Amino acid sequence: MRLIDGKAIAAEIKREIAEEVTQIKAAGNKTPHLAAVLVGHDGGSETYVANKVRSCEEVGFHSTLIRYEEDVTEQELLACVERLNNDPDIDGFIVQLPLPKHIREERITEAIDYRKDVDGFHPINVGRMSLGLPGFLSATPAGIVELLKRYDIETRGKHCVVLGRSNIVGKPVAMLMMQKGYPGDCTVTVCHSRTKDIKKICLQADILIAALGVPHFVKGDMVKEGAVVIDVGTTRVPSDKTKSGFKLTGDVAFDEVAPKCSWITPVPGGVGPMTIVSLMRNTLLAGKKEIYS
Numbered sequence: 001m002r003l004i005d006g007k008a009i010a011a012e013i014k015r016e017i018a019e020e021v022t023q024i025k026a027a028g029n030k031t032p033h034l035a036a037v038l039v040g041h042d043g044g045s046e047t048y049v050a051n052k053v054r055s056c057e058e059v060g061f062h063s064t065l066i067r068y069e070e071d072v073t074e075q076e077l078l079a080c081v082e083r084l085n086n087d088p089d090i091d092g093f094i095v096q097l098p099l100p101k102h103i104r105e106e107r108i109t110e111a112i113d114y115r116k117d118v119d120g121f122h123p124i125n126v127g128r129m130s131l132g133l134p135g136f137l138s139a140t141p142a143g144i145v146e147l148l149k150r151y152d153i154e155t156r157g158k159h160c161v162v163l164g165r166s167n168i169v170g171k172p173v174a175m176l177m178m179q180k181g182y183p184g185d186c187t188v189t190v191c192h193s194r195t196k197d198i199k200k201i202c203l204q205a206d207i208l209i210a211a212l213g214v215p216h217f218v219k220g221d222m223v224k225e226g227a228v229v230i231d232v233g234t235t236r237v238p239s240d241k242t243k244s245g246f247k248l249t250g251d252v253a254f255d256e257v258a259p260k261c262s263w264i265t266p267v268p269g270g271v272g273p274m275t276i277v278s279l280m281r282n283t284l285l286a287g288k289k290e291i292y293s
Contacts, residue, residue: 001258004230004265006143009150010273014059017280021060024287032287033062034118034279035084035093039077039103040070044236045096048276052094055276061283064090074103078111085113092118092136092286094279097168115292118282121167130175134291136282141173143274144209144230148183153228153263159204160186163218163251164211169232173209198222210251220256229257229264232271248272 025031034056038049049065056063066080077095084093093116099105109117114124120138128135148155160177164170170190177186186207191198202208202222210218211232223229233251241247250267258264265271285291 001261002263004147004151004263004270006147006265006270006273009147010277012150013146013277014055014280017059017277017284020284025060030089030091030287031060031062032283033064033089033091034283035064035066035090037066037068037077037080037084037093037095039068039072039096039099042098044234045098049096051276052279055280056283059280059284061280061287062089070100072100072103074107077103077108081108081111085111085116090116092116092283094119116286118279118286120172120282126167126172129172132179136285136291137176137278138168138172139278139282140169140211140232140271140275141176142278142281143271144173144232145176145183146278147230147265147271147274148207148228151263153183153207155183155207156185158186158206160188160207160209161202161205162188162190162209162211163192163198163202164213164232165190165192166211169211173211177207177209212251214251215249216251216253218252218257220253220260223257223260225260226262227260229261230271231265231267233267234272 036049036052038045053063053065084090095108097105109121112122114122117125118136120136125135129137162170162174174188174190177184178188189201191201199222203224205227207228209230213233213235215235215237229252231250231252234248236246237249239247248268
């Protein structure tokens with residue numbers, strides 16, 4: 001069993017981005033600028049956005065954080081999106097999910113200019129990804145395929161089983177894993193809450209990507225010898241061993257599963273750091289106008 005160290009790979013990619021930003025500035029060109037819109041005070045969202053702001057500083061980007069209270073109206077949020085769409089200094093921006101129940105997430109997502117949609121959630125970017133065309137890839141799926149690539153993990157002809165069908169991870173990572181080329185060329189099966197015989201299907205997986213959000217769902221008897229396991233889960237569970245009073249727990253029962261794997265991602269330190277660095281990469285592409293001029 002070998003660990004896939006997302007923290008180390010993310011640091012490597014940040015260094016690569018920082019070097020490119022230094023060159024951009026030295027040439028007298030505009031510094032990439034990422035904005036984040038945060039509604040309310042959800043603990044997970046607060047931490048995630050703080051990490052994004054810190055990562056911007058590390059790679060040399062400009063960053064802007066816009067905060068709203070939970071009672072912000074949908075119209076106020078749409079007006080904010082419109083301002084960011086029209087601000088020439090903002091290269092890319094995200095509206096942190098989840099949003100309060102009175103705000104329709106799909107309406108906010110669709111209002112974002114797809115050329116600034118560095119989260120990769122806009123239907124145009126999702127559609128372009130499904131067709132294998134250039135676009136902004138969703139950050140977590142992009143981070144997963146980058147890990148496979150950086151560790152030279154073979155994907156061609158492999159059976160990839162994806163647990164979860166969310167628009168943020170499950171569906172897009174399934175599409176990326178079946179694309180022509182590397183990393184891709186997999187035969188992909190997507191399982192979800194209505195799938196029968198999940199254990200039987202998981203045992204067929206050469207590559208298992210767990211993105212259900214159910215702590216320790218994947219047990220040792222669900223994984224075949226030599227499988228590659230990517231754990232996307234980051235559920236906060238109470239803990240009396242941490243200052244915060246909680247710890248992050250993955251979808252995989254690590255101690256049971258790891259001995260059977262050829263490669264496995266830990267939680268934390270696996271996929272999580274790659275999500276943020278993928279967002280940084282999308283922002284760099286937006287700033288350089290490499291995908292959309």
